[in-house]
Amino acid sequence: MAKRTMREERSEGLDSDRIIDPDEIKRPAFALFERYASYDGSPHRHVLGQLVYVSEGVLRVETETGMWVVLPQRGVWVPPGLMHRGLSPRGFALCTLYVDARHSKPLPKRCCTVTITPLVRELLLQCARFGWHYPTSGPRMRLLSVLLEQVAALPHSPLYLPEPKDRRLRAITAALRADPAANDTLDRWASRVGASRRTLARLFVKETNLSFALWRQQLRLMVALEALAHGESVTATALGCGYQDTSAFILMFRSALGVTPGRYFDRTATPTVAPALVADAGP
Secondary structure, eight states: OOOEEEEOOGGGTOOSSEEEOGGGOOSSEEEEEEEESOEEOOOBOOSSEEEEEEEESOEEEEETTEEEEEOTTEEEEEOTTOOBEEEESSOEEEEEEEEOHHHHTTSOSSOEEEEOOHHHHHHHHHHHTTTTOSOSSSHHHHHHHHHHHHHHTOOEEOOEEEOOOSHHHHHHHHHHHHOTTOOOOHHHHHHHHTSOHHHHHHHHHHHHSSOHHHHHHHHHHHHHHHHHHTTOOHHHHHHHTTOSOHHHHHHHHHHHHSSOHHHHHHTTOOOOOOOSOEEOSOO
16 A cells, blocks of 8 residues: 555554655564555555455455455465555455565565465454564564464465456456446457457457456456455345356355355454554545
């Protein structure tokens, strides 16, 4: 996330309402907890790596190469220097672990989704209580060292939607992002963007490693996750994603993630924690 205004606890002995640039903080790693009413960030990059995690709500992370969804049981690793933006039309609670370049070396070189274990979740929230206010030796540094070791071992999750480069494919993907329920065939899209169906089918696989049908299904899955995380019913979510049959939607969801929508979000419940470091609602 970009620069933000922070409110500090008096116990930390800092001025309130300071503008904080994470890249200017000289610590190996630190975590910040923030609440947003909504967020529509502009593209930006940090010299620090970031593990982006939400304990409540949902956040979309976009880069030039694709889109990731951050959920209460998933996080997104953003490597140092990668241009990205965050987006959420509704409120969410964000916990971000910032990691300097040296300590980022054992971590993934590319943006990816990781599964947040209960241990990592608790370590993140605990480290967010003291933020960057710690000596480089002592219990707080040891706690962060354990957190970094755990983050490096987190399993990856396939919640990623690749973005093609070809302008004709981008016209299609942009239209589908605007209306995920659209069921137009690739033949219809071919007539609209000025390419043959065969060319578009070949380019989808070449540039995204997915067929057109699988790309659209992955888009619908990620849109569904966002809707369900915001409290939409399974039926309303299915209809909004273009499924006339709720059973078919549940089957797709279960095939992709191994559980039904209800069970998937039953496992996302996390305790509400109020760390000492909290941001204003606006970025």
